[in-house]
Each structure stands twice: as structure tokens, then as C-alpha cells.
Amino acid sequence: MTDDAIGKARDRAWIAARIPHQGAMCLLERVVDWDEDFVVCEAVSHRSPANPLRAEGRLAAVCGIEYAAQAMAVHGALRAQTGERPRMGYLASVRKLTLEVERLDDVAGPLVVEARRIGSEESNVLYAFEVRDAERVLLAGRAAVMLDVAPPA
Numbered sequence: 001m002t003d004d005a006i007g008k009a010r011d012r013a014w015i016a017a018r019i020p021h022q023g024a025m026c027l028l029e030r031v032v033d034w035d036e037d038f039v040v041c042e043a044v045s046h047r048s049p050a051n052p053l054r055a056e057g058r059l060a061a062v063c064g065i066e067y068a069a070q071a072m073a074v075h076g077a078l079r080a081q082t083g084e085r086p087r088m089g090y091l092a093s094v095r096k097l098t099l100e101v102e103r104l105d106d107v108a109g110p111l112v113v114e115a116r117r118i119g120s121e122e123s124n125v126l127y128a129f130e131v132r133d134a135e136r137v138l139l140a141g142r143a144a145v146m147l148d149v150a151p152p153a
Contacts, residue, residue, distance in 0.1 A: 018077035024052050028070050038116040039075035046104040059105035064139040068129035071115040089145040097141035107133045123147050
């Protein structure tokens, strides 16, 4: 799907209205491309000193998992039928994680966050994800998402 087909409505405000993360914790800026099996989003929040995932002024590369998890949530919202509420999901596990850098806050350009659905059943989805900049993969892995699980009490 092209940017024209996505439309301008798939920006940060659209994303924030459809995922549980609000304010500074909504990390993604816009949807770049998507179809039934993948989503590509862009983020610039990694450079913000107000990023809530920063510790001691730094944003560790492992925080890229949260960027990927939000892209997975966006993918669920994009796949939902018009007027249908997206299914609630929880990140259950991360496997085969590779970190190619130590931190994300020193990446000059936008982050490109891709999540590709590689398997699914009624109550879970398996995604492969990648976070990169214009030149290289920064981190990659696989994540299992459990759907429609009651939140912990």
C-alpha cells in the first residue's frame, strides 16, 4: 500500500487514538506502509529528551522492543474492520533478539519500525520485527503477542 492509499490520517494522532499508549509514551509518528501481513512505521521520539524510556539521559537499544510492540498494536488496529475495536494484546515473549547498537538516542534520523506477521492462531500472533535507521538494522527479533487476555489484577 502506498502513502497515498494510507492517507494522512495515519499519523501520530491516529495511532494514539488506537493503541493504549498515550502522551509521550505513544512512540510512533506515522504509518508508512502496511498490508495484511506487515506494517512499517516511523518514529522520531527516540531523540526526545522527554522520552519516558530514557534512563540517565540515554535510550538503550533494547527499548526498541517497545517501538516494535507499538507497531504490532498499530497493525492490529489497521487490520480491524471499520468500526470494530482492535483486539487487546500483550507482549508474551521476545526471542532471537539481536542488538546491533547500544543506544537509540544517538541515531540522527527517524527510526523505521517494521513488524511482519509470521504466524497466528485464534489467541496469539507471532511477529518478526526490525528497527533500523536509513543505513542499518539497529535491532531485530521475534515477538509473541497474546490476544484478548484479561489484564493482570
